Amino acid sequence: MKLFSQEFGQGFPLVILHGLLGSLDNWHSLGRRFAEHFRVFTPDQRNHGRSPHSHEFNYRVMAQDLLEFLESVRVSETFLIGHSMGGKTAMTFALTNPSMVRKLVVVDISPRAYPARHDEILEALSDLDLKQFKTRKQVDEALSQRISSSAVRQFLMKNLKRDDSNAFDWKMNLEVIRRHHDEMNSAITSDRPFHGKTLFVRSSRSDYVRDNDLPLIRSLFPDVKVADVDVGHWIHAEAPDRFYKIVLDFLFEPS
Numbered sequence: 001m002k003l004f005s006q007e008f009g010q011g012f013p014l015v016i017l018h019g020l021l022g023s024l025d026n027w028h029s030l031g032r033r034f035a036e037h038f039r040v041f042t043p044d045q046r047n048h049g050r051s052p053h054s055h056e057f058n059y060r061v062m063a064q065d066l067l068e069f070l071e072s073v074r075v076s077e078t079f080l081i082g083h084s085m086g087g088k089t090a091m092t093f094a095l096t097n098p099s100m101v102r103k104l105v106v107v108d109i110s111p112r113a114y115p116a117r118h119d120e121i122l123e124a125l126s127d128l129d130l131k132q133f134k135t136r137k138q139v140d141e142a143l144s145q146r147i148s149s150s151a152v153r154q155f156l157m158k159n160l161k162r163d164d165s166n167a168f169d170w171k172m173n174l175e176v177i178r179r180h181h182d183e184m185n186s187a188i189t190s191d192r193p194f195h196g197k198t199l200f201v202r203s204s205r206s207d208y209v210r211d212n213d214l215p216l217i218r219s220l221f222p223d224v225k226v227a228d229v230d231v232g233h234w235i236h237a238e239a240p241d242r243f244y245k246i247v248l249d250f251l252f253e254p255s
Contacts, residue, residue: 002068008040013075014251017090019084020184021172022155023050029240047177057173058183059092079102084109091188107201108203115185122174122177139157140154159171188220200224201235204229205233227246229246
């Protein structure tokens with residue numbers, strides 16, 4: 001699968017993977033900041049953004065997508081950052097292709113399995129008949145009946161596009177994402193740990209990475225550091241300056 005991606009800057013490669021229901025647009029600003037030091041790639045993962053849709057949707061195939069993407073841009077080793085779902089893709093890739101990851105950054109996600117968290121949002125999106133709406137404001141008003149957070153609605157509405165008839169449609173493959181939601185919540189496992197330097201950046205206001213997750217994290221990523229940031233799950237959006245400094249300092253540490 002040929003992933004759609006944007007590229008910024010020059011230097012050693014850095015790949016950034018977005019989370020569930022997101023896209024490369026979520027990393028545009030930080031991607032350009034990191035590009036002051038690195039050659040930055042921000043791909044859309046399959047079934048998201050402008051990348052192709054597929055009935056297959058799990059971390060094994062998304063890690064394979066990343067391998068094929070890196071081969072296509074002739075990158076044999078990279079720094080790798082992944083947020084939430086992208087973090088699980090990044091973990092899977094590092095565990096299966098360790099020689100290709102110089103350093104790994106995982107943002108507010110653990111390797112463990114999670115209970116379903118997005119069922120209500122996915123149902124609300126699926127129940128919308130987008131063809132009946134003429135403006136983004138109308139879509140927002142309809143979503144507000146079931147999703148109270150304006151910030152969450154604005155995040156989700158980044159997935160809106162116009163089709164050939166100028167009607168609204170979703171960029172993401174909503175049907176497949178909903179059908180495979182359980183696989184997105186599944187645990188990341190491996191018989192062999194990733195021995196490269198790893199940083200887990202976790203939110204102190206979410207429960208995505210708890211203290212009792214740390215033994216599992218260390219078993220899979222023994223050379224790990226953990227940095228706490230006092231914001232919510234979207235750390236890079238809520239505290240971009242703090243996130244940028246933490247990650248840049250880690251990437252510039254001697255290997």
